Amino acid sequence: MTSAVGLRTHRSGELGEANIGDEVTLCGWVAKRRDHGGVAFIDLRDASGVVQVVIHDEAVAHPLRSEFCLRVTGTVTRRPDGNDNPNLPTGTIEVEATTVEVLNEAAPLPFPIEEHEATQISDEVRYKYRYLDLRRAESAQTIRLRSAVNNAARTVLLGDGFVEVETPTLTRSTPEGARDFVVPARLQPGSWYALPQSPQLFKQLLMLVGLDRYFQTARCYRDEDFRADRQPEFTQLDIEMSFVVEDDVIALGERIVSALWALIGYEIPLPIGRITYAEAMRRYGSDKPDLRFGVELVDCTEYFAGTSFGVFQAAHVGAVVMPGGASQTRKVLDGWQDWAKARGAKGLAYVLVGDDGELKGPVAKNLSETEVAGLADHCGAQPGDCIFFGAGTERSVKALLGAARLEIGKRCELIDESAWAFTWVVDAPLFEPTSETDDVAVGAGAWTAVHHAFTSPKPEHLDTFDTDPGSALAYAYDIVCNGNEIGGGSIRIHRRDVQERVFEVMGLTPDEAEEKFGFLLEAFKYGAPPHGGIAFGWDRICALLSGASSIREVIAFPKTGGGFDPLTSAPAPITDAQRKEAGVDFVPEPTSTTAS
């Protein structure tokens, strides 16, 4: 790899003892200046690393400041005895400067770039000056890793004959899913483009094209509230294949994921295990279980079937055991109640198992003798443990206890932070009731797709999914890593009649379906092949690989929680002229009132 071009002959970090005696010209930034008055040392940083430059002319060295951009010519020399710096890859050599050219001065920095300790600069400041933040080796490394991640996936896919296709980012608003970002259409006032939430429909059309295998690093947009792992715009590695079954897509997914984790020196044991959605929910209370630790949920519905304790007279009662939890103070146990309330639960019932096996706590007093006698055994609790209970609908209990399980994992330090636990979650339900909450159901019999409307039912449910939507399973698969969903996909519906029946279950009339997906239904008329695919959450994967706590760290110019770009101050008002031209304020004729 040649790195010597243009204004320089070498790059700082690539110099070594082999260069001793060479005259070199380097370009870079002043990472540190140590001026002894007579001799001064400059740590010169460029993309490749840092090398120490020695300047003996005080008049030259004195004006230099942090982050000045320099061009330095000098001779590479062995450092004097005893002056090696073992912390620096170039620590045995230095460059004796003969000329130092200041290419550009730098203003005093808004925050320290070169830090000696891990003092955390606030995200707000770092992202406002992201171009300075990314000068820091640690920050820059995540961006470089992301490039390597792209390259590794691309290598796998191109080697398999995949075709990379760019799909539109100005497209049509489609129902279902998240809120769209919309863009006014100047030439058709009152009409709007939508930014894609995913290239889903286009990639299916590409299968109709006969491309056979497609991929794209696709930017996606969803106008929902943000989180540490959610940005308004994000990236998916989007993949679709023709004439495949579930196992083919899963096999490809495993090869990609293996190639990615190989970048950080981890070999994923293949094949990655599979767990059904039902089993994941039953054992872990989650469709994206963190398998780095045990602690499984226990079903107590039968156990408390005849209980006289009102709280446990519920459709579903579950439990999860906190190892050693019996020693928690009353204050900590009260904290769990607040924790549960923050999640919309009434509280978190608990029973403490004493060292002598005796059950303690307010709940224990309400249980019958027989209930008390077998409870620890039923839940698998040992003396000294704490058993947490949830009671209510199965869905709410699983959600609460699943979250409690994760919290237990954290508090009891059961999670091996260096571990990687992958699993496929398969056989998710095809539909779920539109309103499966503890509230009164809104429209009875209304179903919505768990994945999306184009997911095929499993072959064995193809005939019955519309007569028995509740038990139909989807031909879908999610890949989960350490409790994070890092990818998901499905075998799609390729038959128009099946697609129409799915729309019907979802309550979409033929007219509505025609209006919203007419182009897709039309396309399905012309020999649509069986196909399926997967999309990986690229930001999340990069964050996992780089150990970042937020996907913001792996995005070059991220936004804050409010969707605000601290660097450009977007979004921002536009001028009246722009408003007029864009047709933003166009008021449609009141022809129909179908707003909903």
Add this chain to the structure above:
RNA sequence: GGUCCCGUGGUGCAGUUUGGAGUGCACGCCGGCCUGUCAAGCCGGAGGUCGCGGGUUCAAAUCCCGUCGGGACCGCCA
């Protein structure tokens, strides 16, 4: 839409519980000294409307209300 935490010179913090003069620490910045440092060292200096608004009080960084910004979470995210 909801819950919780945070906001103090350029940066990171302490000070807030129990009101008493903008008090302190580390880094950075400016000036000076210094020929082997690498978190260089030593001496001196500058820099603040304690996010903003209102209230309570003789007195508010501190207590109360509101608001803005940031962060975490719930709802939401096919």
